[in-house]
Amino acid sequence: GAVVSQHPSWVICKSGTSVKIECRSLDFQATTMFWYRQFPKQSLMLMATSNEGSKATYEQGVEKDKFLINHASLTLSTLTVTSAHPEDSSFYICSARDLVGSLYEQYFGPGTRLTVT
Amino acid sequence: GEDVEQSLFLSVREGDSSVINCTYTDSSSTYLYWYKQEPGAGLQLLTYIFSNMDMKQDQRLTVLLNKKDKHLSLRIADTQTGDSAIYFCAESDNAGNMLTFGGGTRLMVKP
Numbered sequence: 001g002a003v004v005s006q007h008p009s010w011v012i013c014k015s016g017t018s019v020k021i022e023c024r025s026l027d028f029q030a031t032t033m034f035w036y037r038q039f040p041k042q043s044l045m046l047m048a049t050s051n052e053g054s055k056a057t058y059e060q061g062v063e064k065d066k067f068l069i070n071h072a073s074l075t076l077s078t079l080t081v082t083s084a085h086p087e088d089s090s091f092y093i094c095s096a097r098d099l100v101g102s103l104y105e106q107y108f109g110p111g112t113r114l115t116v117t
Numbered sequence: 118g119e120d121v122e123q124s125l126f127l128s129v130r131e132g133d134s135s136v137i138n139c140t141y142t143d144s145s146s147t148y149l150y151w152y153k154q155e156p157g158a159g160l161q162l163l164t165y166i167f168s169n170m171d172m173k174q175d176q177r178l179t180v181l182l183n184k185k186d187k188h189l190s191l192r193i194a195d196t197q198t199g200d201s202a203i204y205f206c207a208e209s210d211n212a213g214n215m216l217t218f219g220g221g222t223r224l225m226v227k228p
Binding site for chain 2 (some may be wrong): 004006032034042043045046078095105106107108109110111113
């Protein structure tokens with residue numbers, strides 16, 4: 001099946017620094033990637049939809065200047081948390097939709113746990 | 118906006134059947150999904166159902182959809198300890214875009 005990887009799997013950073021999280025589709029091309037955030041014991045919340053070669057579409061309440069998304073190729077999307085603060089600590093999960101696959105299926109990455117101290 | 122709700126917790130004994138329930142409010146939902154999340158991991162798509170279907174069976178998994186009541190259920194037959202995880206239901210529109218997830222049901226399987 002389609003595989004999506006995320007790097008790093010976990011990261012600890014100091015308040016005020018920026019952190020970049022990568023999401024890669026390993027064996028397929030993804031025109032669309034999605035970024036989710038999951039708080040402990042809670043559900044996933046969609047942050048933004050990223051289309052290759054165009055600007056990401058952010059969900060209401062998500063600061064686009066804080067969560068920078070770049071989808072420069074068909075296999076890579078990055079999420080940069082700028083000037084991170086402790087409240088940004090969370091589990092970030094990406095998903096990717098296959099270019100030629102079914103619209104209904106998204107493949108999820110294993111997630112990146114971010115801790116801001 | 119759309120709302121998807123699930124019960125928080127379910128405990129069953131190994132070998133029994135598990136039934137996880139989900140309700141949703143968006144009548145335009147076209148696809149409904151069940152995902153499994155093990156501790157510290159991402160989501161694994163278990164199965165999905167189109168809104169024009171009533172039932173779908175895939176090995177030990179049976180999905181039932183009552184579109185009138187906007188109720189979705191996942192039945193796991195012969196539940197095993199390896200089935201212990203959090204199960205999320207989700208719905209999307211006909212473009213397969215934005216998924217709206219329920220809060221997740223934590224399934225605990227006792228040996």
